[in-house]
Amino acid sequence: MKHQLAYGLAVLCAGPWLAPRAAMPVARTLSRTSRLQDTETVALRVSSVLPDGSLLVDRGSFDGLALGDRIVFKPRGGAQITGTVEELRERNAVVRMNAADAVLPLGTPGEAIVPVGRFAEAEAEPAPRVPVPTRDEEVPDAPVFPKPDPLSGPPSKPPADGATDPGADLPPHPGWNNADEDYAAGDPLLTRVEAIDPAERLGAMSGRVWLQADQIWSSEEGRGDAFYRAGTDVLFENPFGRGGDLHVDLEGNYRDAQLPDQDDDNASRLRVDRLSYTVGNHRFADDSYSFGRFLQRGVPEFGWLDGVEAGHRLENGDRMGASVGYIPEPDRDFESGEDLAVSAYYTFVHDTSERLETTIGYQKTWHNFEADRDLVVAKVNYVPVNGWYWHGTAWIDLFSGGDDFEDDFFDFSQVYLTTGRNWSEYGIDFRYQHFEFPELLRNDFQPVLADQLANDRWDRLSADVWVEALPWLEIYAGAGLFDDEDQSGGDILTGLSFRDAFLDGSTTRLEYFINHGEFSTAFGGRASLSKSDRFGSWELFYELLHNDADGFDANNDDLIQQRLRARRDFTTASGWSFSGYVEGVDFETEQGLLAGLLIEKSF
């Protein structure tokens, strides 16, 4: 039954291709794409199975069908089953199956080829369009009694004296106050969509609560790690009737890291990741305001903020905004109150589709009221329908005389640039990343030494490509190069991905990789088998790695490491999700065991 219903909605998203909108009956519209000389194809669906085995289809005489028409049904699997129109109504028809034992599920598509002449009369008289008032125009009160519909003929005569009128005692129906949208007589009913102001919506709540436990055991005495987390992330839409969003994201956690020969590191924390209220930022409001703790909307690269952000959308789609508040330190404590920030940005959009947009932003910070960072963020995003996409972001630090280790006026602290393109059977992308430490008073990074500030940098360039060589085989490969203040190196990865190799619906991957890093050269292979099913997904994974520590001549510079992992994810229609994994690591005489569990409820 479920699968049958799926057929019934087959045109949900195929509609735009199948049914260009026009002031015509639905079936006519569908059939326009398949006109053949003097016939047209009327697409239809099985909407009901009658007790005697005949089928009710969702097209009738209005759509061009006639008694005796031959209907060809096309259920999944490629078969074609025929029937004949036996009864005809305006909007539907009863079809007798030519094969008495044929059983078709609801929603099964079909078609009838009918003479085009049946539509000649309808085409000769195009439907008039109804004038539509704009949103700003005041809609006059409708009359108490609706005017007679000219398309439905003259109004009926009042009942004769003494005749029984079942509706005579009913009060008159009040007039309709809503104006018709861009509706034309002949349009299918309920096709138009009226956007609703968020303030007019019913309140809604969505989000999740979750529990997560991760544990690491090691055969090395005194080494282990436990990390337990619980949290909730809830979005209240229109909670106060003003169209705003209230967003709450909280996490409590406990950690216990055991280190050999050192004191254990254990602590518990309760962290507020978000507590914000936002108004605006929708099609009915050009202005938006956010208060509380939130991720800045205009330029997320500026980070989280305890404060207020205002934004404005211009008529041409460009956006601009500013924010002020304290920025929490981006670590596990998320403490705030030391770094005051003022930011502003401007986003240029090429058109309202926003497929090309560029942003420039500036952020000034003070650490305990002492001038700290002058940061410029520049972004570009280009996502064409067909073509190479580009995403680029640069964090540019401006320096003044107060900086001790920076001589230049500005420096690129971080750069992220990616471009690529996907075709139907292959794709490629390139990435470039650059990082160096900016000189900050704020605790934005781990403690950075003067030498690191002066010299440390890291650049990486990589490329990845995939090819769907066969319907059941994908080949993928990647290569990368890095260069930092000390060394250069690189990595290569190549692999095969087989579909349905061992199990239907499964994916089997075989990979080879090699990496020349800072301290060692590692190479090895991986094999994995994964499968998605109606409950979720599972994976079995194995890795064999040979690590050669660079610069060692001793016998133990080689290390063989093996990893074996099993993972299972469950999800239910009611919003529950379970995810668990167990991973064993074996390297020389030591072993490690990693396990994790996540329980989540979405609502």
Add this chain to the structure above:
Amino acid sequence: MQIRHLLAAATPPRAVRYLLALVLCYVVAACAMHGEGRLVTNRWAAGLGPVLPHDSFPSDCQICHEGDDWNTIKDDFTFDHEAETGHALTGSHRTASCLRCHNDRGHVDQFTAKGCVGCHEDVHLGQLDPDCTSCHDDLNWRPHGQREAHARTRFPLVGAHATTDCRRCHLGSEVGRFLPVDVECLTCHQADLADAVNPNHIGLGWVNRCDRCHVPLRWNQAEINE
């Protein structure tokens, strides 16, 4: 000064303050939601018509709808998104309400064209791959395979590092921040250096390039590098 000390003494610990904020938040939200029919989940535009064009749908409404409010979809409603549209829904997208994506905010193509960030907030601040699925499972958003991905950096995870939690090195990982970490040993092992007293590493000036003597796999042993 006394007043300042009094205020400091009266200020509850940070965790308590957060807990109070949590309670306050829920109280405010609960008050705001109080009232019959005020908070209704999984609905959209009730009473004002469908938000999806229905002009290409089967005319038998009862194939999908039941009840008298048009917001209730049949319990056994299914839709093969991949077969019917060519776009497969994976992970939790399969069980998400249709209206989360198909609504009157705009055509879904405009959002999906931007990739994940078209719909999902980028908590990594633009500092990681824009394709979230390269790290995350879209079933429950849990990241998988990070140790394999690390083999494509200048510091593949081997030995003891392969059994170390990410947060031990990436201190901001708990709030989504995975910036590159200096791979010099002392970035993470400053305390180990201080504890190395036999022989006294600091006294002998052995304060950098630990890998000259230690294989970076098991720190309790050292090999003499010839």
